[in-house]
Amino acid sequence: MPTFDFPTWLLSVFLAPFGLILGSFANVLIHRLPQEDPAERNVVTKPSHCPGCKARIRPWHNIPLLSWVWLRGRCASCGWRIPVRYPLVELLAGLLLAGSVWVFPFGTLIWAKGVICGYALIVLFFTDLTAFILPDAVQFPLMALGVMFTLPQLVWPMHLTSIWAPGLTLLRVETFANGLQPAPAWSLLGQPVSLLSSLLGLAVGYGVPAGLNLVYRLIRKTDGIGMGDFKMLAWIGAFWGWAPMLGILFGGSLLGSAVGLPMLVTRKARGQTMLPFGCALAMATPVVVFYGPAIWSAYMGMMR
DSSP states (O other), X not given: OXXXXXXXXXXXXXXXXXXXXXXXXXXXXXXXXXXXXGGGGOOSSSOOBOTTTOOBOOGGGOOTTHHHHHTTTBOTTTOOXXXXXXXXXXXXXXXXXXXXXXXXXXXSHHHHHHHHHHHHHHHHHHHHHHHSOOOHHHHHHHHHHHHHTTSHHHHSTTOXXXXXXXXXXXXXXXXXXXXXXXXXXXXXXXXXXOHXXXXXXXXXXXXXXXXXXXXXXXXXXXXXXOHHHHHHHHHHHHHHOHHHHHHHXXXXXXXXXXXXXXXXXXXXXXXXXXXXXXXXXXXXXXXXXXXXXXXXXXXXXXXX
C-alpha cells in the first residue's frame, strides 16, 4: 500500500495552517536572534511581546495573518505600528509548506530537506535585510543537518516509497535519496547528494568566499564579505553539494551586483556601504536547486 494516498491539493490545505504557525515563529527568530542582550535572544521560554511597549501579546492577537488585519497593523496596547514584514513572513511560510508537496514528494527525506532549507532561507533573508546579521544559532545546526541528510541513504540504499500522484498515478521514489524526485509539478531529476559531495560543499562553501575575502582584504584593507555569508554558503553546500553551492554563489553575486552597481553609479552607495549579500544568496538558492541543471545545459548548448 502507498504510504500517502491523499490528493495533493488536500495535503496543501492541511499543511498551510502549520506553515502560517511556523511563519509566526519565524518572526520571533527574525526579531530576537540579532539582539545583543542574551535574554532578548531567548526564543524558547520568553513569551511573545510587543517590541514597542513590551506588553505581552494575547493569544487572540497572535493569530497568523488574521490578527494583523484585525488590528490594522498596530499593537493593541500601545498602537505601535507592526511592520508589514510580519504578515509577509507568515504568508511566505504558509506558501512554503502548502507548495512543498507540489515539488517534493510528501513524506520523503527530500521533502523535509526542502522545507527546512526554505524555512531557513526565509529567516536568514529577513535577519540580513533588517539587521545585516546571519545568526550562528541558525547556521551552525544547518551545517550538521546538511551532512546528516546524506547518512540514511548509506544505511538503507535504494529504499523506495510508494506515493499517489494526481490522475491515480503511482510513483515509486527513493525515500532517502537527496536528488530531486518526481512530484506533480516537477519532472526534472537531480543527482543525489553523497556524503563526500556534502562535506566538500561544506568545506568549499566556507573556503572559497573566505579566500576571495582575503584577497579583497589585502587589496582594500577591509572585508568585502561578512563571515555570516561564509557560513551560509557552507550549510547550503552541505545541503545541496559543492556544485550547486558554486552556482548559488555565482547567482547571488549577479543579484548583488544588479543592486549594488546602480547604487554606486547613482552615488546612493559607496564602496564601503554594507549590502545584505545573504538576501541575494537566499533568492539564488531555489533558482539553482530547481533549475540549475537546465540552465547549465542550456548554457553549454549555446557554447557549442
